[in-house]
Amino acid sequence: MTRSCVVCDTPTKKTCTGCSRQSYCSHQCQAQDWIRHIIECDTPGREITTADRLAAAIFGNNEDWCYNEELNIDFGFWKAGSQTNTRMLGAVYIDLFREMGVKPRTVHKWRIEGRLYAEMLATYRKSGRDSGPNFDWLCEHPHVFDPKHQEIPETMRDISERAKLEAWRFIGGPESDTIQDLIKKSESWSQNKIMCFHFYVNMFIAGGPFVVVPEFWLAFGYCVFPDELALPARKLYKALVTKCSFDEFVVLSQSPELIAPIWYLKAWVLRQGDLPEPVILIPYGFANCRDRLELNHLMRFYCKLFKDQEISPLDLHSAAENDGIFDYLIKTLRLKIGKPERLFLERVLKTHNRFIFPKNADNETQWQYLHLIIHVFFFHHLFTTYLPGATLRLNLRWD
Ligand SMILES: [Zn+2]
Ligand SMILES: [Zn+2]
Incomplete structure (x- = not known):
């Protein structure tokens, strides 16, 4: 397969021999990108240091260094204090690696030997860059590199x-x-x-x-x-x-669209409101109710569960995910239910969620599948039941 060189975009079939993932057209391009790629290559050829990570973040233009605790500690970011100081410190390292071409290996050695600050000042002076804001900032902030803070x-x-x-x-x-x-x-x-x-x-x-x-x-x-x-x-x-x-x-x-359907159910049954979004009706058995009376009955049943039984909504939802709401009520909660009620619940709580929710789906995926199913369901009924002129009635059986 032909891909393009990550450095110069030339079409190429060659990849990094260390990992076969990164494409390069030539040794020059590979060498140029090595400072960035070394930290993600399977065969870096030596131990990766925090200096490598810092240089890779700079050359890859990402700000990952903010999240790497070790790097933060080794290179003084955590001591910088304010946002401005953090930014200036970053700018100094950008100068060091990018503009003055110091190798991560050298920087690592300086740090280990406690000479990082002195060597950085010297490098700025040697390259004639000792008259800019970055250099001035460096001169004013020796404590960020103070070896006394090593402990x-x-x-x-x-x-x-x-x-x-x-x-x-x-x-x-x-x-x-x-x-x-x-x-x-x-x-x-x-x-x-x-x-x-x-x-x-x-x-x-x-x-x-x-x-x-x-x-x-x-x-x-x-x-x-x-x-x-x-x-x-x-x-x-x-x-x-x-x-x-x-x-x-x-x-x-969680942001609203990622809240599990069960919380919407709880909100709905507690306020005994009008019909919620149709998708709420599916996972908890309402789709099996024959009419509005049955639906209201089931709604009140759930309301009692939340209010009087203080049922765990998350447990109820995982029972629903496994189509085991009825079993959960009887076996786990040990609810005492009269025979007619029992027959009713046994019928309406026969759900088909395992066909709707992919295994271990997160909330977002569950919502997507519920919306999908309601569309299929809606169009099916639109063309078979709700012909023009027919009275719209709630019949959510979908067998
Ligand atoms: Zn190239
Ligand atoms: Zn590689």
């Missing part, structure tokens, strides 16, 4: 681990769990849950996210406040996490 990185790692465990215990994790236990247990978590957990950790360390970690700052609505610190949001979240469980927080944090 602090360890401490910072400790602080982060301690905050993780603190957050873990706060959300109900066992007192005896170590950081390894936590890592293991969180492996099966959804992306969103992991993000919420990091948000909690963030609160324990810094009282909440800052704009330097935009992922949280945006996702949790800090961005709507004119002030970067978003003090009102800080106060609200602080109060909120003491009042709700972590699982509830995870649900709250």
Whole structure:
């Protein structure tokens, strides 16, 4: 297969022999890109250092360095303080690698030997660049590179681990769990849950996210406040996490279109409102009701479950995903139900969700499939039942 060289766009069949993934037309192009590709190649040929990562981020024009804790510590970003200082520090490293052509290997050696700051100043002077804002900034901020702070990185790692465990215990994790236990247990978590957990950790360390970690700052609505610190949001979240469980927080944090259908069901049955979006009716058995009376009856039944039984919506939803709502009610909840009611529930709660939801589908996928199915269903009925002039009545049986 012919692809194009990632450096110069020339069509080529040659790829990097280390990984066979990256296409290059020539050795020159490969050599030119190596500073960036080395960190992602399967055969880098030597141990990858944080200097390699920093250089790769600069040459790849991405700002990944903000998220790499080790790199942050090794190259002083965490000590830079303000956003402006972080940006200036980045600019200094861009000068160093890009403009003055220093190799990551050299930079790594300087850092290990505690000479990074002195060598950077010397390199600026040698290349005649010692009269610009970047150089001036470097001269004014020696503490960012101060070797006396060498012990602090360890401490910072400790602080982060301690905050993780603190957050873990706060959300109900066992007192005896170590950081390894936590890592293991969180492996099966959804992306969103992991993000919420990091948000909690963030609160324990810094009282909440800052704009330097935009992922949280945006996702949790800090961005709507004119002030970067978003003090009102800080106060609200602080109060909120003491009042709700972590699982509830995870649900709250989701954007509306990603909230699982079950929460819409709960909202609907609690307010006993008009018909919700048709898609809500499908996964929980309403589609099997013969008329509005049956539908209202089932709605009130669910309402009682949420109100009187304090049923776990997420458990109910996973029962629905496996078409086992009825079994869940009888076997797990041990609900005492009279015979007519039992027959009714047994009939209407026979769902076909396993044919609708792909296995382990996330909320977004579930919504997509529900919308798809309602379209198929709608057009089927439009052309067979609801001919012009016919009275529109609710008949959601779809067998
Ligand atoms: Zn090329
Ligand atoms: Zn490669």
